[in-house]
Amino acid sequence: MSTSPAAEDDLPRAETRTGPTAGSVLSAVAGQVEARGHACAVRSADERVTYGELWERAGRVAAVVSAAARGGGELRVAIGLAPGADWVGCLLGIWRAGAAAVPVNLDHPPARLRLLAGSADLLVHRGGAIPSWWPEDIPAVTFPEAEAGHLPGPRAEYASTAGGRTACILHTSGSTGAPKPVVLPHSGLAHRITAFADLYRITAKDRIAQLAAASVDVVLWETLLALTIGGTLCVPQGRQRVPGIGLVRWLAAEQVTVATLTPTMLAALPEVTLPDLRLLVAGGEALDPARFAYWIGRHQVANAYGPTEATIATHVAPHITADDQPAPLGRPVPGVEDFLLDEHDQPVPDGQRGHLHLAGVGLADGYAGLPDRTAHAFPTLTISGRAVRVYRTGDRAWRRPDGQLVYAGRIDRQLNLGGVRLEPEEVEAAALALDGVTAAAALAEPAEGRDVLTLHAAVPGGQITEAALRAHLAGLLPSTAVPARIHLHPSLPLTGYGKPDVQAIAALAFPGAGPAAEPDEIAPAAAVDGPPVELPDTVRMWWRQATGAEPATTTTDFFSSGGDSLACVELLHRINETFGLEILLTHFTAQPTPAFLARALASTAREPS
Missing domain, CATH: 3.30.300.30 (ANL, C-terminal domain)
Incomplete structure (x- = not known):
């Protein structure tokens, strides 16, 4: 029968260490602040922030969040900051104030950000004018800077253990056309971080890369895995965040030891030596070991699986080898149960494909404000004579004789492209x-x-x-x-x-x-041909590298020519850094043509350096 309760002996364990409690990761971070206050917690660009300084930033955020609280339930606070030490301090400060964090990706278009704002009661932003996408009837506060020459210590009135139940509200793609707000409790997050720290043998010597977008759950495991164990979180900026030579150089320079990437991101990395890197965690989409033989032969490569609704990852195959064809999803992490069920919600025999259902520690509380969708996605089923609250993943899988799951497609229309579920x-x-x-x-x-x-x-x-x-x-x-x-x-x-x-x-x-x-x-399309376009030779070369085709005319479409969102980000970073521009991703996505780039380049006289 294809059910698998997680066993403590299923996965390798590390030495005993101080980690998150069953309630919140904050107590573990506070412990590191006390023990390692002067050690570096976050590295970002030229900024080096110690555990003590980070905790102080969190205390300032807790103060402004608490002052803005109006009562009437758990406060939900959107983080309107770019990745970096202040983002981390804001996350911790929201929790210290007993509120729930709502991370957002500031690269998303304003219309989408406005939609996500409906899940929050307050915004913490960088300063200056309130972002145009933030609703006028919802309050916003500026990230509090320290007074010049004065760096107060942590304030006792702001807790070192979270006062609320909810850790985060994260948004996933929704089949109704609107994103689904997933409510993740502190207890499941703390349990998952503890399991990962043991599984991956994280120590205070590790330097963990923060590569995920601020709006996805992986950013939590990257951030908290470092801070709860006393390691260092390394945050790249600008083009360093885009898979390619810039990211590889940054990984080497920062002596990163642990990094998490989707297979699409990993495929975009040049195959170069990274002597300090000991662990690559792949996740988000199917992993083909043959395609990544270079990395598998030189580093520990783990394959992780799990939807946001079950907190970051529920299954891990800790050591992928070149002989794994296909790569397994692995076994459930401690505290997780999995069930492969048929159309009658009953277990299928081992070796047969079934609909993967997840249970145990880490399940989301549901979708905020969507009771019907929550009831459908998180039903309580009777399985083998007992009542179990489960999450219906929509994924098909089968179980190998060694107990590891293997992905076998979807039961619905959900897509997974480049590690992004749509x-x-x-x-x-x-x-x-x-x-x-x-x-x-x-x-x-x-x-x-x-x-x-x-x-x-x-x-x-x-x-x-x-x-x-x-x-x-x-x-x-x-x-x-x-x-x-x-x-x-x-x-x-x-x-x-x-x-x-x-x-x-x-x-x-x-x-x-x-x-x-x-x-x-056939309906008439936009102009197929246009006049030739004048672009600098370097930009033409970058376009060819991104698409495999020439930017032949003014109306040549970047995406139709073979480009994708990852290559688009790389192209714009190169142009912006070389020519001193600030071309926004949303603007180029709306007009992905050489003509648009030519107009942008005409606005500056700067030559490539």
């Missing part, structure tokens, strides 16, 4: 919000050995162009959810229920190659 319905809902689009279907389509997000849209009047639709989507969705390809059609095939027929639409992957529409029925 609900196609969210992309489709955003497309339908544009007048003139009557139907939409988002799906993954193959492109040069990888899958890319593709949108098929029905525009009966032919008035909507691909550029207009892309600009609309870029204003509503994070860059990772803006389709690399957009195909416009006068209509889309429908099922008998009147909904887009995804199976039939998949045949439209290459318009004109299939029977779905005659050539004269």
Whole structure:
């Protein structure tokens, strides 16, 4: 029977150490402040912040958050700061004030950030004008700076153990078109960090990279794994955060020992020697050991699996080898149970595929303000004669004879592209919000050995162009959810229920190659050809490296030419740093053409250095 309660002996254990309590990670961090107050806690750019200084920053944040509290329940505080020591201090300070943190990614478009703001009661931001995306009727406070020449010690009235139940509210892609606010309790987070610290044998000598976006749960494991054990959190800035030579140089210079990347990110790293790196944790998407033989042969590579709704990761295969084909998801970490169930919610025999359900410590409390969706995703089932609260992952898996799980696809339409889980319905809902689009279907389509997000849209009047639709989507969705390809059609095939027929639409992957529409029925697209464009040779080279194609004309589309969101970030970082520009990701995603870059470059006379 394919059920697997986690056993303490299933995974390697490290020596006994001080770690988070069952209630909160704050007590473990406070312990490190007392024991290692002058040791470096966070390194970011030229800033070196000790444990004592970090705790003091957290105390200042706790003071302003507490002063802003209006009573009537647990305060939810959005962190409107970029990654770095202040972001970490803000997270800890929110918890010291007994409030819940709502991390957001400031690179997301304002419309999406405005949507996420509905999950918060207060914003902590850098200063100056309140961000335009923040609602006027919700208060905001400035991150409190220390008085010049005065650095007070930690204030006792702000706790070293969290006063509230909720640690974080994180947002995942939602099938209704709106992000789902996942409520993670402190108890599960503390338990998970303890398990990871033991599993990966983290010590105070470790220097842990913080590479994840501020809005995803992995940022919690990177941050807290370092601070609860007395290690150093290393935070890259700018282009150093983009997988490529800049990140590799930063990893080497910072002597990073532990890093977490998606396989897509790892594939973008040049294969160079990193003598200090002892552990690479891969997660977020399928791992192909043959593709990463270089790293597996030189470092410990672990494969981690787990949805946000179950707190960071629930399964780990600690040592992936080149012989693992396919790479297993691993066994459940201590405190987690897994069940592979059939359509009747009963366990399937070992070796057969089933719908993966998770239980035990670390399950989210649910989706804030969404009781029906919470009830559906977190039901209580009777399994083997006992009642168990579970989370339905939507993932299929099967169990190997050694007890490790192997991923076997999805039971629904959710996509996983580049380590980012996407609900196609969210992309489709955003497309339908544009007048003139009557139907939409988002799906993954193959492109040069990888899958890319593709949108098929029905525009009966032919008035909507691909550029207009892309600009609309870029204003509503994070860059990772803006389709690399957009195909416009006068209509889309429908099922008998009147909904887009995804199976039939998949045949439209290459318009004109299939029977779905005659050539004269295709809606007019944006201009295919345009005049040649003048770009510096270096920018042309970077475009070719990112897409595999020339920026031939003013209207050549970056994404249609083979670029993706990761390559887009790398291109913009190179241009911005070399030419002294500040091209925003959301702006280029809306107009991903050489003409846009040429206009931006024309605004500066700076030559590449």
